[in-house]
Amino acid sequence: MLVLAFDTATPAVTVALHDGGRLLGSVSTVDAMRHGELLVPAIAGVIADAGVSMRDVTDVAVGVGPGPYTGLRVGVVTGRTLAASLGACLHAVCTLDVIAAATSVEGPFAVATDARRKEVYWALYGADRRRVDGPGVARPAELAAQLARGVPAVGRGAQAYAEVLPTTQGPLDPDAGVLAALVARGEADEVAAEPMYLRRPDATPPGERKQVS
Numbered sequence: 101m102l103v104l105a106f107d108t109a110t111p112a113v114t115v116a117l118h119d120g121g122r123l124l125g126s127v128s129t130v131d132a133m134r135h136g137e138l139l140v141p142a143i144a145g146v147i148a149d150a151g152v153s154m155r156d157v158t159d160v161a162v163g164v165g166p167g168p169y170t171g172l173r174v175g176v177v178t179g180r181t182l183a184a185s186l187g188a189c190l191h192a193v194c195t196l197d198v199i200a201a202a203t204s205v206e207g208p209f210a211v212a213t214d215a216r217r218k219e220v221y222w223a224l225y226g227a228d229r230r231r232v233d234g235p236g237v238a239r240p241a242e243l244a245a246q247l248a249r250g251v252p253a254v255g256r257g258a259q260a261y262a263e264v265l266p267t268t269q270g271p272l273d274p275d276a277g278v279l280a281a282l283v284a285r286g287e288a289d290e291v292a293a294e295p296m297y298l299r300r301p302d303a304t305p306p307g308e309r310k311q312v313s
Contacts, residue, residue: 102152103159104182105280106143108135108175109167109195109296110213110256112273115142117150118280124150126277135171139178160188161283163195163274165296166221166235167213176295191283192293196223196235196255198274201282203229203254205268210247212240212257212265213273220257220265221298231289237298240264 101120106113113135116126125146129138147154162179165172176192183190196211200223203209207227212220215237222243223234238246240261247253247266254270282288 101158101284102156103161103280103284104143104147104157104188105161105276105283106139106175106179107163107195107198107274107276107279108139109163109165109172110273111171113138113142114274114276115139115146116276116280117146117152118277118284120284123277123280124152126275126280128273128275130273132171135174139174143178154182154186157182157186157188159191159283160186161191161193161279161288162293163198163276163279164192164291164294165195166215166237166298167195167296168216169295169297172295172297176293180293190293191288192291193279193282193288194223194231194235194291194296195274196221197231197289198279198282199255199271200225200229200231201287202271202275202278205252205254205270208232208248208251209268209270210243210251210253210258210265212243212253212255212261214257214260215298220255220261222253222257224251235296235298
């Protein structure tokens, strides 16, 4: 098994390679405006550093969000294309689940990433780090109202709205190394290989121009 994993649903472009027993390499760069520019070179770099070939990849794992339209689309389209061209198995995982798996909080918690427009993408997790509600999109105050007393939130969205959300120490963004390990161990809750937008994209094609009689 050779799992190539990546996620572009947050400001982080993160890529990793896992051989089923151990992590062979990973790289992450935080740059919300350069997902398309950074992803393919990062994949090539991780493959080269591991001393393997793309033809050796048996599984492709991709985080499918939720996330902003443009960055998320880059990762999902790349995942589909690589899996099809390599004849590899495609695994799609909720990005919030990847962050949750790397969280060391004891007891229930929430993961919140930045959805822009003064909103967060969120999901709630039990003490076993399994998702029990979500994903969804909401204003920070709305999420805070849903959380039971003492339930903290982790993630870049929680950090951005720490004055509203009860936050605690934890990962800000997904780590492709965690995603790869979840898939390699068969522990990922896989979902459809479709981008989780949860709302309409910021940019939409213009409608038909009305004719003036």
